[in-house]
Amino acid sequence: MAGADGQQHRTLADSATAILHEAILTGRLPAGTPLRLTEMADLLGMSMSPVRESIRRLAAIGLVEVVQHKGAWVMPLTVEDAIDTHEARIAMETALVERAATRFTEADAQRAAAALAEHVAASARGDAPAARRAHTEFHFTIYRAAGSRWLLRGLEPVWENSERYRFATVTPPGQHEERVREHQAILDACVTGDVAAAVAAVQVHIRHAAERVLAKMNTDAVAVPPPRGPQARPAG
Structure with missing residues (x-):
């Protein structure tokens, strides 16, 4: 069961990443938009864990900025x-x-x-x-x-x-x-x-x-x- 749970988490994280990625690139999530875990999870219809992983992935490629204890937001355009x-x-x-x-x-x-x-x-x-x-x-x-x-x-x-x-x-x-x-x-x-x-x-x-x-x-x-x-x- 642990393996199945892990696979489901990866699948949900992949889905969340793809959706947020497209929304950021196309401007549906504009620069500077706060990415609040609870709001994103509700929007995507999933728990906060895969959403948190998707935000981490997007931060790794420079589309999102994450500051500990402050939150995450879409990187600004300057x-x-x-x-x-x-x-x-x-x-x-x-x-x-x-x-x-x-x-x-x-x-x-x-x-x-x-x-x-x-x-x-x-x-x-x-x-x-x-x-x-x-x-x-x-x-x-x-x-x-x-x-x-x-x-x-x-x-x-x-x-x-x-x-x-x-x-x-x-x-x-x-x-x-x-x-x-x-x-x-x-x-x-x-x-x-x-x-x-x-x-x-x-x-x-x-x-x-x-x-x-x-x-x-x-x-x-x-x-x-x-x-x-x-x-x-x-x-x-």
Whole structure:
């Protein structure tokens, strides 16, 4: 029975984590929202134990802040954090795509192309959760080709935080096509093994994302310094 109870706890904790994770990323639980155990447990229809575990997991990936004896709340969204988040993405994703472009296989290309097609289709039909999953799968299919589990592990919490800012930014209709072109440029460069083009495409893509976020968050976007990052290096 102990084993069954433990499995049920893990299942409930997994469910609570998935629900709260999606709510935080999409803004249904806005930045700064207190995550009170009793309220969350009532909302999710489960005991406080799996909810407590889910909050611990979300804190481990940087989406929730927990202070002993004070409670837990959704991490705030700030200009400084947005800049730091996108700078970290540039550094890590540059390193990943630089390696991935030299190791990219036909199977990698097919999986990435399928994820990109689903991202476009889900966005067109207004299915934000499916679009987010496909967007993540597209990028991480490419980055997994780099063969670096430590870089991937390092990127995951940064990526999750970046998604919060992406959801908080309404993309004008004309920029959807621009983002599709940027994604396609990353994929094309990896397929052809053009390291310099892959690096440049990733950096342009992330910088444009940062610009949209900062323009949304600041009334005077010009005064906000752009995210730094390594510059594209010529191949060879």
